[in-house]
Amino acid sequence: MNKLLLFAAPSGAGKTTIVHHLLDTFDELSFSISATTRPRRPHEKEGRDYYFISRERFEELIGQDAFVEWEEVYEGLFYGTLKSEVERLWAEGKHIIFDIDVKGAMNIKQAYPREALAVFVKPPSMAALEKRLTARRTEDETTLKKRLARAAEEMAYENKFDVVLVNDVLEKAFEKAEMIVRDFI
Ligand code: ADP
Ligand code: 5GP
Numbered sequence: 189m190n191k192l193l194l195f196a197a198p199s200g201a202g203k204t205t206i207v208h209h210l211l212d213t214f215d216e217l218s219f220s221i222s223a224t225t226r227p228r229r230p231h232e233k234e235g236r237d238y239y240f241i242s243r244e245r246f247e248e249l250i251g252q253d254a255f256v257e258w259e260e261v262y263e264g265l266f267y268g269t270l271k272s273e274v275e276r277l278w279a280e281g282k283h284i285i286f287d288i289d290v291k292g293a294m295n296i297k298q299a300y301p302r303e304a305l306a307v308f309v310k311p312p313s314m315a316a317l318e319k320r321l322t323a324r325r326t327e328d329e330t331t332l333k334k335r336l337a338r339a340a341e342e343m344a345y346e347n348k349f350d351v352v353l354v355n356d357v358l359e360k361a362f363e364k365a366e367m368i369v370r371d372f373i
Contacts, residue, residue: 191283191373192300193217196293197309198339200321202355206309207287209362210369217369218282220273223249223258225266229326239270257295262334269296283373290345305372307365308349312356314339 193210197203211217223239225246234240241249246266249255258268269292277284286296290308297304311317317339321332346352351368355361 189303190278190281192296192304193283193285193369193372194288194293194296194304194306195286195309196288196290196306196342196345196349197355198311198317198342199335200317200324200339201309201311202320202358202361203287203309205358206353206355206361206365207285210285210365213366214283214369214373216283216373217285218277218280220269220277220284220286220288222273222286222288223255223266223268223270225264226262256299257292259289259292261289262331262338267292290342290348294345294348305351305368306349307351307353307368308346309361310343310346310352310354312354314343316356 195203195207207219211219221235221239223241223246225241225243228234228240232238243266250258254270254272255268256271256274258266261267267289269286269288274284286293288296293306297306311320318336321327321335327335353361353364353368
């Protein structure tokens with residue numbers, strides 16, 4: 189059976205870093221590339237990190253029922269998993285790994301209860317989260333504030349997840365993540 193590995197976390201907890209490590213470690217995993225209306229960051233690549241699309245195009249796709257799930261994760265910024273993306277990766281016989289917000293993870297888990305494992309990546313503290321987000325240098329003052337406010341809300345979802353992975357020392361978190369994946373696939 190092809191599995192779905194859902195990695196969710198407050199922004200800055202380190203899920204993208206962990207997901208990339210897992211993709212480098214396990215050949216049988218592929219990344220679900222989401223569609224988003226967020227502007228591309230300098231190091232990001234179209235069709236690798238996201239499908240970067242306009243708000244108009246995003247709304248058109250909603251109208252065509254093209255998404256498994258979508259969310260307005262931040263005010264005015266839309267993110268969604270395309271049905272065509274899941275079908276593409278399953279056709280390749282891969283297990284799919286998602287970097288997704290907490291609500292999106294819950295929605296996919298509900299749609300695929302037997303196939304999905306929901307992993308909550310947790311920062312050691314809110315202070316550490318703020319430090320990481322600042323050090324990443326991708327946010328300005330306004331977006332940093334939005335992300336920290338939302339992070340506080342997202343922390344409340346921890347109990348709904350199958351596994352909680354604390355990301356304190358990165359190397360240890362990598363090892364734990366590898367174990368979680370190995371046990372599940
Ligand atoms: P997310 O995808 O959850 O928003 P990222 O993977 O982008 O988070 O990580 C946020 C920042 O924190 C990045 O600059 C990353 O290099 C750094 N980071 C990730 N894990 C750790 C860790 N265990 N200790 C210190 N910094 C970390
Ligand atoms: P970022 O802008 O930092 O790349 O992502 C912001 C948030 O949106 C993260 O929590 C990320 O996991 C989430 N996200 C990315 N893709 C999707 C998606 O397809 N659906 C949902 N619901 N959230 C997503």
